[in-house]
Amino acid sequence: MAIWKEFEIQCTDYLNRRFGAYARFIHQDGADSTVPDILVETKGGKSFYIDAKHSPAQCGQFVLLPDLETCIFEYSRQNVNRINRYAEMIMAYMNEDFDEFREAGTAGKDINMRNGSDIFASWIIQPYRDKGAEFFITNDFTILPIEEFSNYFEVSAKYRIKRSGSGNVGKSRLRSVMDYINSHDYVIMNSRIDGDKLFVTSTQNLHDTRFILRGIEYMFSLRGNEYELRKLSNTYNANVIFSIKQKSSRGLNDEDFIRYLK
Incomplete structure (x- = not known):
């Protein structure tokens, strides 16, 4: 299990143990990236979200497209989060x-603007507020109000080229992918198909192992006791990527958090 997912579960368990008398804390399992990690339903009928961040970590991003004619960066329509004034400040600096x-490439270029950490933190706060998050929980189960984000984290930003993601193998490619891995040096014990997904078990450590078949790159991705074959995207986007590092461990005390839950 990925560290970040394990941390989300640990935080949910901790909140239920410590504050279960006042609210129910429900892990959202990461299936929808537009929803924060933990739903809170208080005994008084109030609901909101808490997002879990295991520091250091990445914490949000948006795509910028360079316009070579005007020599300015444009906010991509692909972005899930609406543009805000903090994104505009970053774009003006860039x-x-x-x-x-624009030549940053996959290595990236740091965005070292004046008061950058506070500006980046303000950008992070807005989309989380829009999604209904009111708190973050971080290392050592430190709980912090969302508006205090910049007091707890040092935030940096980098502009770099990043692959856009991965997808299922797809029904039309299942047979050719299965034939390929069976005919190469992979020790495949069992396989199963779930819709357009392909899963295999192996005695080898295949996690993150990649291969190219007919111009498409695939990757073995560990899922519990088996591996899912994932089709990697050929699309590369240029992203402003935010990273956080905890600088304070003094969060809300139990009394203040309970008072909020009541």
């Missing part, structure tokens, strides 16, 4: 050094 940023 436009002053357009050529350097």
Whole structure:
């Protein structure tokens, strides 16, 4: 299990043990990235979200597209989060050094703007507020109000090229992928198909192992006791990516958090 997912579950268990008399805490399992990690339903009928962040961690991103004619960066329509004034401030800073940023590549270029950490934190806060989050929980189960984010985390940002994601193998490719891995040096014990997904078991450690078949890259991804074959995207987007590092461990005390739950 990924560290971040294990941490979300640990935080949910902790909240239920410590504050279960006042509210129910429900892990959202990460199936929908637009929903924060933990739903809170208080005994008084109030509901909101808490997001779990195991520091250090990435914490949000948005896509910028360089316009080579105007030499400015445009906010992509692909972005889930609406543009805000903090994104506009970042874009204005990057436009002053357009050529350097547009050549950032996969290594990326740090965005070292004045008061950057506070600006980046303010960008992070807005989409989480829009999604109904009112608190974060971080290392050592420190609980912090969302508006205090910049007091607890040092936030950095980098502009870099990033692969857009992965998908299911797809029904039309299941047979060719299965034939490929059976005919190469992979020790496959069993396989199963679930819709357009392909799962295999192996005595080898195949996690993150990749191969290319007919111009498409695939990857073995560990799922419990088996591996799912994932089709990697050929699309690369240029993202502003935020990273956080905890700088304070003094969060809300139990009394203040209970008072909020009541």
